[in-house]
Amino acid sequence: MQNKPERAGAHPDLHLEYADEVSENALKTIIAFANTDGGRLLIGMRKDGARVPVADPPGALRELKRLIREEVEPDLSSFVKLEMPDDGAAPILAEVEPAPHRPYALGECQVSFRRFCS
16 A cells, blocks of 8 residues: 555545544444445545544454444445555555445445435
């Protein structure tokens, strides 16, 4: 992963989102990407490119892997690639492929999709 921050304002990307931390909302974004055309989530970075400190980035990465494996139905883990910079700091990158066994859900009932209008 490159350590250079990506700036959404420079070239808006409908398949790029940002989160301050590993959270239920971050997991819902990953699910929404899987249920549509895929995308990238940067955890520990804001839209303006500013980094947000993530407490224990290696621990946050492990927790995100666990949440994807244990909380998403059906199993989504093979369609999400997680990376962290070599220095072990944020941002954590989650690259999500459009997954084949849609819909994916958080638990048994919370299905998330992304919809864009032009």
